[in-house]
Amino acid sequence: MRKIIHVDMDCFFAAVEMRKHPEWRDIPLAIGGSASRRGVISTCNYPARRFGIRSAMASHQALQRCPQLLLIPGNMAEYKAVSLQIREIFHRYTDLVEPLSLDEAYLDVSDSPLFGGSATLIATDIRRAINDELQLTASAGAAPSKFLAKIASEENKPDGLFVLPPAAVADYVRRLPLVKLPGVGRKTAEKLAALGLEYCGQLNEVGEAELMRRFGKFGRLLWQRGQGIDEREVQTERIRKSVGVETTLVTDIHTPAQGLSVLQELWPELIRRLDGRAIKGLCIKLKFDDFTQTTLSRRCTGPELALAAQLCTEAWERARGRGVRLVGVSVELCHEGNEQAAQAEQLSFEW
Structure with a gap:
């Protein structure tokens, strides 16, 4: 029976900012793009969440809900640096660490000799170390599997721990x-x-x-x-499945020709990020002025701008008179290894 811990930092980007500016702790704070440039919220602190503000919300909508919201662009380089400090703490407890993003990770402590092998005590000490050394709080869940540990970490947020022993699963x-x-x-x-x-x-x-x-x-x-079944192991090296680029437009566009023009501007950056890797699929994403979105994909063996243009035109038919506020293009990467492993990766859940 595995002992998996999922650690999730509490409003991570906002917490790093509040650490530098204690005067911001009790006011609504969000990290995100400018409302005038159609930005979106990346994260926000808990006072802001009481107004219904959440990640991926349009910045202008967040400001409508909370006019006094302090909206700042944030500092990704700093967040990445702090994330590396957090991972260094994780590796004191186990080498089996699977980062999911800058602010969360799975840890397999099944064979850890620390604290008598108690996942509860290990999770408690991880949270203590993060708080003592970085002045940040983290929530954690401990369970026999990854998906249950993830769900458990949400139970007592923020700054909490929830343990799900095998007998209670x-x-x-x-x-x-x-x-x-x-x-x-x-x-x-x-x-x-x-x-x-x-x-x-x-x-x-x-x-x-x-x-x-x-x-x-x-x-x-x-x-x-x-049934509570999740046989996935903690993966210390995660397989990247796709590469993409998208842009939120300053003003809506209304014709397929405008969409193709945006696509052509995005294409060089997609090729740069792809960096010569083999692909097996291409996908176009459009977000409409009512914030609904659509995607359209095709199998292919190489990044073909002509195919992307065709997909963009076909996807545009779904607009039905709506303006388009975002255009994106991505490719699905080929995985190294056997096809069975690739299929398993395609079916795995992403948090």
Whole structure:
């Protein structure tokens, strides 16, 4: 039985800023792009969240909800430097560390001799070290699997710890809302609700075969997570699956020709980021003026601007008169290793 800890920093970017400026701790603070340039919120502190502000919200919308919001651009170089300090702390406890982003990671402490092998005490000490040395707070979850540890870390946020021992897993998962499962977004939740499914325990009434019939390969993963099953190991080297570039436009555009012009401007940067790596797919992303978005992808063996232009034109048909505020293009990378491993990576959940 594995002992997995998921550590998630509390409002990380904002916390680094509040560490430098204690006077900002009790006022609504957000890191994000300028509202005048259609920026979005990267993260915000908890006083801002009380106004309903959240990550990925448009900056102008955040300022409408909270006119007194302090919106700053942030300092990514500093956040990366602090993230490396946090990872150094993680590696004192185990070499099995899988960073998910600058502010969160999985740790496998199954074989750790520290604190008598207690995942609870290890997680407690990690949080203490981060607080003592960096004056930042972190929340953590400890569980027998990655997805349960991730969910557990949300239970007592901010600055909390939740431990899910093996004996408690079955009852915990049975009562777990399906919307908390990784990969279950709004549309999937609506489809599940239409089947009368709200909690993991109800999946038994449907069965794996029916879930696969309705949701394809995701149905099998949904069934497994609903049973508390997650065999994924902590990966110290993560495989990058895609490379992309996108831009939020200062003003909406309304014609396919304008979209193609933006695509041509993005293309050189995509090629630079790709850096000669092999690909197996190309994807176009458009976000409309009502903040809904669409994507369109095709299989291919090389970055073809003509194919990207074709996809952009086809995706534009979905605008149905709406303006477009964002254009993006990305490629799916080929993985080294056997095809089975590649398929497993494609099916894995991303947090």
